[in-house]
Amino acid sequence: MYESEIQEIVKSYFPNLKEESLDAFIKHASYLKSTKGTKLISEGKRHRYFYLILKGGVKSYYSKESREVCMWFAFKNEVVGTITTYEGLPSKETIELLEDSELIKFNIEKIKVLTLTDLSISHLMNSIIIKHTLFLEERLYQLQFMTSKNRCKVLYESTPEIFQKVSLTDVASYLGVTRETLSRIRSK
Amino acid sequence: MYESEIQEIVKSYFPNLKEESLDAFIKHASYLKSTKGTKLISEGKRHRYFYLILKGGVKSYYSKESREVCMWFAFKNEVVGTITTYEGLPSKETIELLEDSELIKFNIEKIKVLTLTDLSISHLMNSIIIKHTLFLEERLYQLQFMTSKNRCKVLYESTPEIFQKVSLTDVASYLGVTRETLSRIRSK
DNA sequence: GAACTCATTTGACATTTATCACAAAGCAAT
DNA sequence: ATTGCTTTGTGATAAATGTCAAATGAGTTC
Structure with missing residues (x-):
């Protein structure tokens, strides 16, 4: 996939990203096609990427003593990653492809560097995290009530x-x- | 309490806030002393503030059909608020003082405006949200495992x-x- | 189609927790 | 101390869910 195609896709998914920020952002994005069962992020390891799902789906789960508990699922058009990865910590979750999928992967370390000087990118990352936070709160609510x-x-x-x-x-x-x-x- | 005192306190709590951002930030902060049972944020209403607890403690809870479920507790030196308030939405939770408390309240709307142009403040709000997100993930993990x-x-x-x-x-x-x-x- | 694997369903039973009712304890006001 | 109020503890029972084992079903390979 050509960089220009990636640019078009990223632009349409993140319409609030300013034109001048987009170029820098795209530099740390690349296309990825992978098969069912592939682990994008593995529990206990440090990772560098978060992902936008173009086609396919993923599950996130914690495992403990051979028991797996899924935390969320995501499909087409969703952004996925782990907050621990964003913080530079080893991931507590595993993210695994539910089926053959196509994704765009973003280098989180590089993009975090951009957030230090680029407001538009800082706000984008912010809004991705907030969306996840709202999801977690709803999930907790449902489990309790x-x-x-x-x-x-x-x-x-x-x-x-x-x-x-x-x-x-x-x-x-x-x-x-x-x-x-x-x-x-x-x-x- | 004088503005200079508030400034000292805020500065010590948020050491990463740049000197030039601090002044703008402080403009939307004020001291508040209130008694046990006071609701800082009420379910179903829009609010303007988040808080730093100087002394005392709070509980956050959802209520449904006369049943209350606490989502978290916070004490001295913690920052509290609701993510829905940050998003300008009506709160789903109530935040209530567990005891007579002293706080600094921050106008969230005004500070959000600052995040549009001030990277340092944008990062501060980010880190507050991320801390909460990590807490929610830990809580979900515990409930499930x-x-x-x-x-x-x-x-x-x-x-x-x-x-x-x-x-x-x-x-x-x-x-x-x-x-x-x-x-x-x-x-x- | 037979054999195999894996996911799902069903049954029997054990365990945990909720519910309801009430007793006991703690605390404040008189 | 007495009264009233709120919180906490205990007992009996019911409901929900977990656990283990076996049966069924669906899909794959030979």
């Missing part, structure tokens, strides 16, 4: 594609129940 | 003052159990 049956229902209504693309085991862990329980509650 | 007994233990070990200053009912809701259950598990 809603029954597992309702969480399942709300998820199905808001993003039915998750049930097509993600295994029930993973959806169950995301909803905070075992797969057996999810299997039962969703038929009721 | 740890037993209620362990969550209780970890909370007691990390911030014992919560058990002194907050009612068991509130702590229980924060930990995701009923107060009866918390009463039982903590004695075991």
